[in-house]
Amino acid sequence: MVHLTQIPNANTVNAPLVEGMKKLNLATPSQPDLFTTSVYGSKFAAEDLPKHEIPESEMPKEVAYRMIKDDLSLDGNPMLNLASFVTTYMEKEAEDLMTESFAKNFIDYEEYPQSADIQNRCVSMIGRLFNAPYEDGAAAVGTSTVGSSEAIMLAVLAMKKRWQNKRKAEGKDWHNPNIVMSSAVQVCWEKAARYFEVEEKYVYCTPDRYVIDPEETVNLVDENTIGICAIMGTTYTGEYENVKAVNDLLIKKNIDTVIHVDAASGGFVAPFVVPELEWDFRLEKVVSINTSGHKYGLVYPGVGWVIWRSPEYLPKELVFNINYLGADQASFTLNFSKGASQVIGQYYQLIRLGKHGYRSIMSNLTRTADYLSDSLEQLGFVIMSQKNGKGLPLVAFRLNPKAGKHYDEFALAHQLRQRGWVVPAYTMAPHTEDLKMLRVVVREDFSKARCDSLLADIKLCSQVLDDMDKAEIKRQEEFIKAHVSHSGKAKHNHPHYRKENHSLQGKTGKTHAIC
Numbered sequence: 001m002v003h004l005t006q007i008p009n010a011n012t013v014n015a016p017l018v019e020g021m022k023k024l025n026l027a028t029p030s031q032p033d034l035f036t037t038s039v040y041g042s043k044f045a046a047e048d049l050p051k052h053e054i055p056e057s058e059m060p061k062e063v064a065y066r067m068i069k070d071d072l073s074l075d076g077n078p079m080l081n082l083a084s085f086v087t088t089y090m091e092k093e094a095e096d097l098m099t100e101s102f103a104k105n106f107i108d109y110e111e112y113p114q115s116a117d118i119q120n121r122c123v124s125m126i127g128r129l130f131n132a133p134y135e136d137g138a139a140a141v142g143t144s145t146v147g148s149s150e151a152i153m154l155a156v157l158a159m160k161k162r163w164q165n166k167r168k169a170e171g172k173d174w175h176n177p178n179i180v181m182s183s184a185v186q187v188c189w190e191k192a193a194r195y196f197e198v199e200e201k202y203v204y205c206t207p208d209r210y211v212i213d214p215e216e217t218v219n220l221v222d223e224n225t226i227g228i229c230a231i232m233g234t235t236y237t238g239e240y241e242n243v244k245a246v247n248d249l250l251i252k253k254n255i256d257t258v259i260h261v262d263a264a265s266g267g268f269v270a271p272f273v274v275p276e277l278e279w280d281f282r283l284e285k286v287v288s289i290n291t292s293g294h295k296y297g298l299v300y301p302g303v304g305w306v307i308w309r310s311p312e313y314l315p316k317e318l319v320f321n322i323n324y325l326g327a328d329q330a331s332f333t334l335n336f337s338k339g340a341s342q343v344i345g346q347y348y349q350l351i352r353l354g355k356h357g358y359r360s361i362m363s364n365l366t367r368t369a370d371y372l373s374d375s376l377e378q379l380g381f382v383i384m385s386q387k388n389g390k391g392l393p394l395v396a397f398r399l400n401p402k403a404g405k406h407y408d409e410f411a412l413a414h415q416l417r418q419r420g421w422v423v424p425a426y427t428m429a430p431h432t433e434d435l436k437m438l439r440v441v442v443r444e445d446f447s448k449a450r451c452d453s454l455l456a457d458i459k460l461c462s463q464v465l466d467d468m469d470k471a472e473i474k475r476q477e478e479f480i481k482a483h484v485s486h487s488g489k490a491k492h493n494h495p496h497y498r499k500e501n502h503s504l505q506g507k508t509g510k511t512h513a514i515c
């Protein structure tokens, strides 16, 4: 998530890091201090890194590189970041191809027709993977995006416009559109609804159901519903929502609305692990699907995809024909320029791995997740995610309330952080927000051996916490709240926008790990 940043004032800019310290005035060098010795012998190594004002003069490229690299070394190790779905490993050949394409602006179709064609090939392959109709005059359409969030914004716009057009044609009121979705939706759904003025109608989770109930979902639909969102792999527990049950109920009850499937993570997992599961265009009410190429599509961030069943579901007035440097191109995006590298990286993965390669990787991940899940259960944790390919390869777990531990999931996450692991703790969706949980996303580079190292550290950290007394745990909890959690540290969040109370998080305390 990109953060909204406040431009700091003079007091903040000039504040010393250690209170009471004066700025260091080093002796003036005897000769002009150019970059003549080494990075760390240069004047730059003894100065603050420019943070607020663009410096007046240049710095040697070797110094700039080293200073920024050193600064970034305090970031976590992506390999140990088990919080994120986003790809942290690609082969060197893929990296080379992507690096070689950095300078290509993807939107410049005329200049880079091959890159544009590569996108079309990816759309075709992903559309077919989702069983999009393409024969007998059918014409499924799709596009690349920056990620699932942009894909979802486009899909919501398409559903809204189509619903409005229909209402106008019928001479009915078209001013109060709503969308039906789970309260466990990723924040991009809240954004899409708010930005495009669509009322959010939530199907709430319960303490023992973390996905939508199909009956309740369908019952929320009314004449103003632009569509239903069903999630193939919720961000919280990775469980697949029952798209088929929603589809079948809509048909049975003869309800005229459509389904969009948010397959941000599951789009590249379910077709390979549970190919028989019907969740995609095989279901007639499913009219659009998004997926993140940068999650289980196995590409570095950011690339996403959105496919529509047919042009009927993507109203013409949303698509712009852009004559760019002489060629007419149909465009449906939220922004204009973007790099071509990610789309090229996606094409590399699709043809390099093929279906067999994806199947092997996703099956291994599912096996590792099941092993982790069983081991954690054995250690006494309560497992909240599914196994055997019934959900994403992730493990969501919590402390057993019957075990009467005097610490919570956040304390365990903090201990694991001391060992380098990023295993996020968060609270469940509204109406179940009392449930705290931890989540490990099993990604391509999380092998069985690494899984065993994690298990050993979970055992160790639990032991450390068991041995601490209540007062010590309480002190640690307060310390985490004040200093360690990102929100405690984040000085750059604009105070004006802090503690908002319009979102599900603001209203109910819903949080979830990053994606």
Ligand SMILES: Cc1ncc(COP(=O)(O)O)c(C=O)c1O
Pocket: 085, 146, 147, 148, 149, 150, 186, 188, 231, 233, 234, 235, 262, 264, 265, 292, 304, 514, 515
């Ligand atoms: C279910 C779901 N939908 C949408 C998104 C947003 O995806 P992206 O980060 O690709 O914009 C996520 C992120 O994890 C997600 O889990």
